[in-house]
Amino acid sequence: MTTASLAWMTYALQLIGLREVPGPGNSAVIAGWLKGLKAWWFDDATPWCGVFVGHVLQKAGFALPKHWYRAKGWLDWGRACQPAYGAVCILDRDGGGHVFFVMKVSKNFVWGVGGNQGDKVCEAKFDRARVLGFRWPATLALPTALVLIADGGGALSRNEA
Numbered sequence: 522m523t524t525a526s527l528a529w530m531t532y533a534l535q536l537i538g539l540r541e542v543p544g545p546g547n548s549a550v551i552a553g554w555l556k557g558l559k560a561w562w563f564d565d566a567t568p569w570c571g572v573f574v575g576h577v578l579q580k581a582g583f584a585l586p587k588h589w590y591r592a593k594g595w596l597d598w599g600r601a602c603q604p605a606y607g608a609v610c611i612l613d614r615d616g617g618g619h620v621f622f623v624m625k626v627s628k629n630f631v632w633g634v635g636g637n638q639g640d641k642v643c644e645a646k647f648d649r650a651r652v653l654g655f656r657w658p659a660t661l662a663l664p665t666a667l668v669l670i671a672d673g674g675g676a677l678s679r680n681e682a
Contacts, residue, residue, distance in 0.1 A: 527607040529581035533622050533634050533642075536577075540641040541565035551636075560590065570620050570681060571595065573636025574609060577622070583658050592618030595656060602657040603666035604631060612651040612681075619681040621645075623655065627672045638681055645678035 542548050542565060551565040554576040575589035588594030595611050602608055604626040610633055612619040621635025624644055631647050638645040657663055 529577050529583075530607045530622060530634075532580060533573075533577045536573075536636075536642045537634065537644070538642065539636075541569070541637070543640070558585075558589065568592075568617070568637055568681075570635050570637040573642060574620050574622070578609075578658075583660070592620040593653065595620045596654050599656040599659045600663070602655050602663050604655050605657065605664035605667055608664065609656040610647075611653045611656070612647055613653050614651065614681060618653065619647075619651075623667070625670055626667050627670050629672050630677075635681075638678055640680070645681075646675050647678055 539550055540548065541551060547563065547565045551569055551572065552563045554572055555563050558572065558575050558579065560572070571590045571592050571594065574595065575585050579585060586594050586598035592611060595609050598609065604610070604623055606623060608623045610621055610623050610631055619635070621633035621638070624632045624634055626649070629649055631649050631652060632644055633647065634642065634644050636642050
């Protein structure tokens with residue numbers, strides 16, 4: 522499987538730049554994702570990283586975990602894999618977790634595209650020590666692990682709540 526064949530990643534990357542609405546009011550796009558996922562809430566003030574991953578994978582035709590709205594609920598989805606382009610990465614954080622799609626990895630960091638990263642869809646850099654697991658769709662052959670890149674600079678994400 523090549524990176525070009527990962528339809529969910531093509532779609533996820535098209536969503537970069539989408540933002541939640543600050544203050545009162547909500548993003549009509551995020552509210553639409555919640556409706557499509559049959560959520561019981563429709564505001565973008567509630568953490569929505571799991572909503573982003575759920576929406577993208579649902580659109581690509583994959584079944585979702587029971588608790589798709591919880592970042593750590595993705596630990597029950599698909600099957601475990603090595604860090605690979607397009608894999609779902611689940612992180613630990615104070616007060617919960619965070620979930621996104623892997624873009625690249627190094628010995629100490631993982632970069633990924635996700636929702637609710639600084640209140641928007643973007644690529645961000647995370648400490649690999651926070652990783653709880655990498656997951657891959659159960660219906661697909663396991664991917665080839667990414668080649669590690671140099672750690673490089675750039676700030677770590679500290680806003681995924």
